[in-house]
Amino acid sequence: MKRKLLSALLCVSMAAALLAGCGEKPAEPTTTTPDTPDAGGTEVAAESGDAGSDEEMLIYLVSKGFQHQYWQAVYQGALEAAGEYGVKMEMVGPASESDIQEQVQMLNNAINLKPAAIGLAALDTEACIDLIKVAQDSQIPIIGFDSGVPDAPEGAVYANAATDNYAAGELAAEETYKLIESKITDATEPVRIGVMSQDATAESILNRGYGFVDKMKSLAEAAGKKVSIEGHTNFVDKCGGTVDGADVIIEVVVPAAVQAELSVADGSALLNKEDIIAVYASNQFSGEGLVNADANLHKLGADGVVGVAFDSGKVIMDAIKSGTLSGAVTQDPIAIGYKTVELAVSAAKGETVSDVDTGCKWYTAENMEDEDIAPILYE
Amino acid sequence: MSDKNKKKFTDNPVVKAVGTQRLIALLALCVLFIFFCVASPSFRQYSTFVSIMDASYYIGFMAIGVTFAIITGGIDLSIGTVLVCSSLISGTLATKYDLPVGVCLIVGILIGAMFGLCNGLMVSKMGLPPFIATLGTMMISKGLGSIFTRAQSVTWPQSSESGGWFRNIFKVTLQTDNGLLMIPTGFILLILFAVLMSVILNKTKTGRYILALGSNKEATRLSGVNIAKYETLAYVFSGTFAGIAGVAYAATYSTLLPGNGGGMELDAIAGVVIGGTSMSGGYGTIAGTLIGVFIMSVLKIGLPFVGLQNQYQQFITGFVLIIAVFADVYNRRKKSKN
């Protein structure tokens, strides 16, 4: 940390000297100064490498960021695997999940270091595509993790270590359905289920939504109900469209920007609907928006509107403990980190690798402390 | 006939006192509010009012502060990221280093004030254009927040926890016979600060000099006024209120994400401008600023109730901004021509 700050200062003073040197020249150099707060980029040297390995292997992970505690758990798992396999591992990520450009720069730097393998959770595959090809040419294997690298060119990504987000969405739907089954089957008036999605661009978040909506629809239809999908066009088009005279309405809302108050506004609007019986928030950000919206309305709860979230984090875990949220699906970020490094090492050694589903789990106030749940929850 | 009416309208003493632009803004606020009330039954309830308040606090505090910077004829682009930076750092101190929350809140406000002081000195002493100086601190504060937190998000203590008491500053939840009652105490706080700053602006030497140097810096200097001091002070107000806005944000939304905050300052500045403060300096009111801020939060909260996604908030705010300012410009032009 100290060293980083020092080198950042060095860059600044160099840029300043350069500026002073060329007088009135505009401040171009400063803009290219890498001011990346690459906080998580900590190097880990293996404590004792495999005696057999000729040189120390470097595995480089480019994540989506470190904003959410989720990534810290990924890092923890990766660290564990690095220690076990005796490789050097470095993990970087942009300051926020909207800094696509910054992530591209980081991937570029990573390729220049010529590591044995790269782990990548792309914010935007399109933006990375040229670099992915470069990596392919230099025969650096890429392992996708978390949401991976959707639509990557053939052969570039050797394998993925990721949650099957669609399946995770389905799990959320099944668990939610258990809690609201009677409300649906006994309903005389139409009932509404809300879905809050952070955005409509990220593949992982979309899939969690699709999985939930599709599954919920089929469950309700199995109970003999007519289902209509409303709200964001992506979902309406993909999951079956708006129908008149439906018994169950699934409404999907997406805020204009990733801003807390916009997500809260969406949540409030959903919770204020007379016919609402459940709301599902498909990531940590939306989950917090739902909890914050309910702070003014107090409609969520076991005997009120059923709230279901995704991932963990302090706000969501507290809400589950207090009963505001009925439960949430969590991925296994530690497993994601661990498996990524494991796959990377295998790929670097030239072994054949294939996709690994790192799994997901449903947790509630009852099982939060359980041995298989507690370690994968993060504050 | 319409011409006659127009004359009557602008000559009306009430209109003159309030100012055409602020009147239009106030009218827009009322129209929007009534529209949402009519269009959506679920909008017409107390909890919606509380939500609107929640969305107003942090923009409101930022806007009150930046009004001063704008009145000097300058601008402060750093307030959004300073808000996030100060709240990230103080939040980290509270959660990771277990400092008392009260101390952390004060530290957060002081960080805002420090950034304001730096901006002020750069503008008044070093002679940097405000746009450049605050663009610089905008980036610096964004980076600093990420460096300090190692780019991780920070979640302030929940109300159920021991450190969560500070949330009651902005919202008190009472248990009553009819269920829970929420009192948006933050609204009272916002109004108190607005009145305080309005008094400073209009009734004290500091405010008088800030208004004067915004109109004509050189004439003010040649009257023997220490303009560097008062210009700096305007930016200190701006920064300090960004710090206070950070507290409000933490109390309302709990979690702060590093790297965010860019763009918040534009919401605040838009509020100030809708409220009738002149971007070229020398004129402005805090009351107008608050009206501008409330227009935006009513839109933010209201639109989802009528089934419009939030994209429409920006879209409509843009129109309100242009119409409000144009009405004022048009009036002035007509006046100067007569």
Place this chain on the structure above:
Amino acid sequence: MGETILRMERIDKSFTGVHALKGVDFDLQKGEVHALMGENGAGKSTLMKILTGIYSKDSGTITYEGREVEFKNPKEAQDAGIAIVHQELNMMNHLTVAQNIFIGREAMNGKIINDKKMNEDAKALFERLNIEIDPAETMGDLTVGKQQMCEIAKAISREVKLIVFDEPTAALTDAEIEELFKIIRDLREKGLGIIYISHRMDEIKVITDRVTVMRDGEYVGTLITKDCTKEDIINMMVGRVIYEEPKQKSMVAADAPVVLSVRHLNAGKMVKDVSFDLHRGEILGFAGLMGAGRTETARAIFGADPVESGEIYMNGKKVEIKCPQDAVAAGIGYLSEDRKRYGIILDKTITENSTMATMEEYQKGLFIDEKKERHVTEQYVTKLKTKTPTVETAVGNLSGGNQQKVVIAKWLVRDCDVLIFDEPTRGIDVGAKSEIYHLMNELAGQGKSIIMISSELPEVLRMSDRIVVMCEGRITGEIPIEEASQENIMTAATLRD
């Protein structure tokens, strides 16, 4: 003198509540220079704005070149061959001279601007006017006088038949004025109609053929210039008699103590080794040509610009003046030559402007004592006879003379011992001028000491007890009023090393 080019008859114009023009008549002939005179607010500029299409008239007729016309906007007037040279220069300082002159109608090479051709055109234009300016030079680098020439060149670069000069000499040196007059005479020879607006009587006598006087929006009368005296014109303008006689002898007591003493002051290129004394109750005139360093000296004493070396003593005690605050604390007040930029804040009220330098005295606890503030301001409004509806009126709504009174009030409220008046009557009409003179005499009588910088020699001779003359940053003469004449002042003002 030839046929009539312009005839304006019974022109009437009202703004909300103000009857600005009441049936005004005016006519202009080809090859004539016709002065339009009147105090500020008499309606001269309104009349000219109607002529050039900026305002529309309520009633009356305008006949231009034998046809009745009504210009809807300035462009139409321009196209008809009417040009106006404004008092304030409207130049873009970062563009070249030629680019300024041809702005809006650039010579083009397809889609690319042809700067070379514009430079050549500008050069030809300057040759026609007999001026020496390099068209490729940056406008901001020229002197004010040269910029004015460019403004004229710009005006006549179109097909012009009628040209209006609005106080063209306000910022010019005497030599530059001579040059300007040459050009005007030349244009007259070519048969153009010329309307000339100015407050300077001497110029009117020299350059114009006829004088039309307006007062309070009404037409007063027209005189043939060579058949009338200055006094005739002034009497028509103000409706009362004004004397403009030089002061006979110094009014300062022989044993009056020195209040301000400046020794070997150096500041920048324009203030070199300046030393002088100012006595109690004295009006010390600072004469010199434009750019002689008088304003710079005043600004250096006031701490508005950095001083390199030298000492300043107030009442015998050395004072350190690093910024205007120090000067104000020492009891010095400065009334800038450029009122609107440096003197007042146009969009603030009279009260706010008057108390700007003395805020401390109106503090009641943390707040401003608005009652006291208003009370004191009202006193000064009465005392200085400032014409205004209320003390809460924005200063920008007042006439030039009344604005100057607000600036004076600001420093009187401060109770300064030394007042520096920099061009105190610039842009102020004759009536208000004599009030300002009266006020300055009264202040000196009360024991205040005044430094008066003025470019108008009659003003210097009329007001001063002693005259300091500067040239190129140095003091080149110090003349007691008893010995002063326009001639010996001008001699000192042109003394070079």
